Amino acid sequence: MCGRCRCTIRPDDVPRACHLRDTSVRQVDVDRYRPAYNVSPGSYLPVLRRESGGDEGYTAAVHCMKWGLIPSFTKKDEKPDHYKMFNARSESIGEKASFRRLIPKNRCLVAVEGFYEWKKGPKKQPYYIHFKDGRPLVFAALYDSWKNSEGEILYTFTIVTTDSSSDLKWLHDRMPVILGDEASTDLWLNGSSDTKFNTVLKPYEKADLIWYPVTMAMNKASFDGPECIKEIPLKSEQQSNPITKFFSKKGTDDDKESNKTIKESTKNDVQSDVKEEAEAQANLQLSSCGRTVTEIKSDVTTLTPESDSKVEVKRDYEKFLADSKPSTGELGKLPQTPLKKSKVKSGAEKQATLRSYFTKS
Structure with a gap:
């Protein structure tokens, strides 16, 4: 699962982050993009997609879209819910109508610096996950367009997820599909409809993906700024709960008294x-x-x-x-x-x- 991320990348840097070189790329609606450290579904992000052709000879586009897929067959008068399909399970994208029809021509790439995941417990602890060398993460994604009752066309996307890697299973059972090299990004972006994408829709297992705990203020989607990615020390159970130590000591004294x-x-x-x-x-x-x-x-x-x-x-x-x-x-x-x-x-x-x-x- 991927529900929060950090994206402060300039739109001009998105093609290079996606290993796209010597290609004419145009920009669409990039003025809607607002860099942020705590991005949630419903926000605009720059997405790299293939260009469907044109007189100017562009083969790709950095298109600013809203995170959270709204299928094109959604009713015009229906209120869009971007939290309903902000992720798509790789195991079922070939089965569900909302995703299956997008695979042939509506594949895209999303570049971010990192994403957040929460460890379940009495209090959910957020962790920031990123590459050790600071290079952007590139996610496999699908996009669609929808026209509302006012005739406005809205472009939206969903991030494809897979099983968590062996190193991250302790944190969560799902993770976004990370395309870690040029071969995988090129296959997902430019592959034909007959391409077997199972080779790239898998967990990222390399050791250069790291993580650390961050402030619990991240639990609020409105919290933003460099503080979001600042590493914090985790207190041990004994330190965070002094009353536990008190009862433990009392238990020891009671044992001695019982033995006496x-x-x-x-x-x-x-x-x-x-x-x-x-x-x-x-x-x-x-x-x-x-x-x-x-x-x-x-x-x-x-x-x-x-x-x-x-x-x-x-x-x-x-x-x-x-x-x-x-x-x-x-x-x-x-x-x-x-x-x-x-x-x-x-x-x-x-x-x-x-x-x-x-x-x-």
Whole structure:
């Protein structure tokens, strides 16, 4: 696609820019041309076309035409829309009636210093595309004439486009057909109706086509002047959006705080597990002894995460059994109230039953 361009070329320089030499060229309506850095459809530009013959012997003409094709079959009372067909796809110009009938005799060349394209995004960024050495770009184009209701004849043209080059696909999927040498411009301008134009209607792939970002003021068609082609630096995402950096830093602090919380939670879980295991052991032994829960809890509170839980619990348990054994003088005395048996018999309960048996005997 090509919707904006820079054209400050003098009409006298157009033939040389199009590699046309030793040829008689006349000028038509060039007084309508206004050089500009930001040209849009509906503006007048100098176009090089073949001369259809004449007594003066001219073979070509620099004809000032409006950008944006108005087909000759358009109704006379219809208001022309130059934005409707300011580009013509090279793949379909042989199929659409608006373009197909123009190929045999209405081919022309448009010379400009460069054109603009916009990178899509939250904010469209314009880029200026031109030749590295500053020579003009020559576009393949088609022109037509239309007579309005007042009898005025208006000449208009459309720029032929093709797929974008491999180097410019990141910017846009279309680009104008650039005729980069004398052979291609001569073929498009002077070729016969039987000529196969597919050889020149293709992307421009040479490395001398360069680009750089320009001011976003270019988004307005009314903006004009040398500032249009002044290169600007692009700010990085972090620089252009400081709030992104703020949230990124906050996210880092949150991650650290989260890691700290996880460590503390893990430490508390270990302590809780040790206490729960000791209490479970104590509750199992409670059925066979007279120690109170308060005494057992006091033992549990002495445990720390740094000690080996299994070894300490076993050692306390053995000490607990030793303290719970009755003395020799008490063997003959039966307990006043027999211990209530629990559903699961522990080792301590079995030993108490054997003592009772031997006492009876």
